[in-house]
Amino acid sequence: MSIEKFMRNAVTGWMASHGEHSDIVMSTRIRLARNLTGYHFPIVFTEKEAMAIDRAVSGVLLDSGQNGYSYLKMSDMPVLERQVFVEKHLISPQLTEPDRHGAVILSEDEMVSVMVNEEDHIRIQCIYPGLQFEEAYKQANLVDDYLEKSLPYAFDEDFGYLTSCPSNTGTGMRASVMMHLPALAITKQIDRIIPAISRLGMVVRGSYGEGSEASGNVFQVSNQTTLGKTEKEILVDLGNITARLIGHERKSREVLLAKSRIVLENRIFRSLGTIVYARLLPSGEAARCLSDVRLGIDLGIIKDIDMSILNELMIFMQPGFLQQFAGTELSEEERDIFRAKLFRERLDVETASSSTEKETEE
Template structure:
């Protein structure tokens, strides 16, 4: 079954890449919201309209696979179990809103999962492109290419004064949400994040948790995105996000240097204790796992922890979530069972990495 390849592996192919500033910026996401003319928006449309919209968009993009130079698969949300929907949310491939939708909807996914086009979510089309590291222009270029392919075949709801029309007024205009996912442990440890969030909000940006609006900054991971879509061009929005992201990167680097300069022993002890917890703990909550993974990632990026692959941490960050845990377990787990299984999976993953490293060392010898 096509969907299984997107559900069985916690690590998307694009996550293995290392884009610019990847020691701080984990990923870049570009999302475009669009609606078709001649149909009511998803808040008010009928099942028949939803079906026709889904067919039109899916057919257009599936036919464009060769032009996009990527294999695209279509997945019907109604065909997925609640657990499988949750797994796709945890991989950032669909939104919680689409996962909980009772109207006919689907998602078109590229083979490496860097492209996800949600159909009949809050808008008829929500296309997103995910790239590793800081690659705002590159991610936007791909999203724009997909957008142009769709617009050649389909008629968008567009107004000369207001731009692209969307279900929520906050998306009207460009329909563009550009965001970067950043790992900011040093700014968090030094208690500077509240001040930075306040400053960012004054500049027309918003800071959210790892899963967007309403979520918490698990593992010191924050999403920074534009808040304004009307009255600015796409180029202005992208330039503003690039500028603010670079300033945050600089602040995080300065905070890391300060920690290393003033409390190196304490910092190193904390990071290695977290590595020990991940390697040997038998019970671990989501929050504790997130904190420990954040510490180890910081240790790797600062050169304090050697021989741990950061892609393993990316993988652990995804599969420690409730949906993936139950998918791997093949059973419904209560909270305490998830805490035990989470610790077991992380422990085994790190042990396998260690065994692979030893084997490689023996071959070199």
């Protein structure tokens, strides 16, 4: 498969677009957890109940005529395809478990996904590029309201929306931003900032959520609890913390440029050279190099490469995508080879595109 065709099939909405502060905020996500009355929660429900919930939720959305929804049942999907969906942040790893009876309903641009029979009966998720809390929340709310018109939600006047995990009870909403914070990592300031954010009731994790590392200096920041606050209050609190993080990151970038420009440029161009010429590229090194190159693009040190390319490569470097691109199962060393090949070919396409645009302008 050519890299151009692979990209067309693989790129999802939030990767290819730009939003506010997209040099630092890669994406914004709103997730709503909901359950239906009359059924046990997923932790103890029967297969018959799971199938009934699946039919009810998919029936409502697929008949809506909105968003060009498509339906995918986990048990019908190859293991590799499920892994790719996790890597694209479209579904959670938990949904792929064989005894989960899970399914996902996806919008045409893949910016809206509704997981069925995950930890809760329904998980509505909207991912937007850059910093777009209001837009992502508005879309999630539209889907939620549409479902609630036809389906009986489990709701308590005192506790709010009832969920499998007590920490989600209340609004049932998790808001999060995925942020690229290389300057704070390079200057070690991130080590003191993360505990401070935690004390404010927020959680900082790696890009794939709980248990994941902040590979490539990409951090996910989200609200910790949903009970006792309105959706608006949660969004305001997280918005304020996000704004402060953006400010700290921008200041750290300015300091690095002012005090260590040559050292910084050397680091950035070495990483670019690795991406362009490497024949073996382990995942850790790839993530570090992508972070450096993205920083170089954001600071104007590297020209003619769009930062959305780095968003794509952060996802494409994952094991599932590499094996999908290769068309076969790969060992760890083979993945390192294909990762380097994919990076080279993707940047070749971008360079060729930039050259054509310049010639056209001239």
